[in-house]
Amino acid sequence: MPDDENRVLEFAFPGPIRDGLVAAVLSGEKTATSSLLVEWEVENEPLPTVGERQTVVDSAGNPVGVIEILAVDVIRLSDADSALAFDEGEGYASAAEWRTAHEQFWRDEIFRRFPDQATPLGDDTQVVVERFRLVG
Numbered sequence: 001m002p003d004d005e006n007r008v009l010e011f012a013f014p015g016p017i018r019d020g021l022v023a024a025v026l027s028g029e030k031t032a033t034s035s036l037l038v039e040w041e042v043e044n045e046p047l048p049t050v051g052e053r054q055t056v057v058d059s060a061g062n063p064v065g066v067i068e069i070l071a072v073d074v075i076r077l078s079d080a081d082s083a084l085a086f087d088e089g090e091g092y093a094s095a096a097e098w099r100t101a102h103e104q105f106w107r108d109e110i111f112r113r114f115p116d117q118a119t120p121l122g123d124d125t126q127v128v129v130e131r132f133r134l135v136g
Contacts, residue, residue: 006053006054006055006066007048007052007054007055008054008055008057009054009055009056009057009067010057011025011033011056012105012109013109014059014060014061015059018058018059019058019059020090021033021089021090022056022057022058022059022064022065024089024090025056025065025067025089025134026056026064026065026134027089028134029089030087030088030089030090031087031089031131031132031133032084032087032088032089032129032130032131032132033088033129033130033132034080034084034088034102034127034128034129034130035127035128035130036106036110036125036126036127036128037074037126037127037128038114038126039110039114039128040128042114047072047074047128048069048072048130049069049072050069050070050071050072051068051069052068052069053066053067053068053069053135054066054067054069054132065134065136066134066135066136067132067133067134067135068132068133068135069130069131069132070131070132070133071129071130071131072128072129072130072131073128073129074126074127074128074129075126075127075129076123076124076125076126076127077099077103077121077122077123077124077125077126077127078123078124080095080098080099080102080127080129081095082094082095084098084129085097085098087131103121106121107121
């Protein structure tokens with residue numbers, strides 16, 4: 001069961017994308033997620049730590065599960081590999097497919113929220129990769 005002390009983890013934004021990501025977490029298909037480092041910096045939010053537990057919420061904001069963080073790495077966008085693409089649980093066939101989809105999402109959704117941070121995405125763009133396991 002979720003713990004009120006856990007940080008809340010909201011995948012993407014409420015709606016079909018979040019619903020699909022949450023379903024993938026609950027089924028065990030999704031064991032990693034990625035975000036732009038600039039998102040954390042703009043929101044002045046500390047990166048997760050290994051062992052931290054987070055409460056996963058659905059599109060309605062209801063707690064639906066708890067994950068435990070296994071690893072947190074900041075990588076260059078060009079260093080995203082096929083293992084990450086697979087572990088994201090969204091059906092990507094390759095790292096290139098993962099990158100195309102994520103760049104589009106980040107340009108369309110994240111940079112719309114943070115227009116002052118909307119810089120071109122490139123190989124050196126810093127990406128936060130969280131690996132986790134479902135624990136509740």
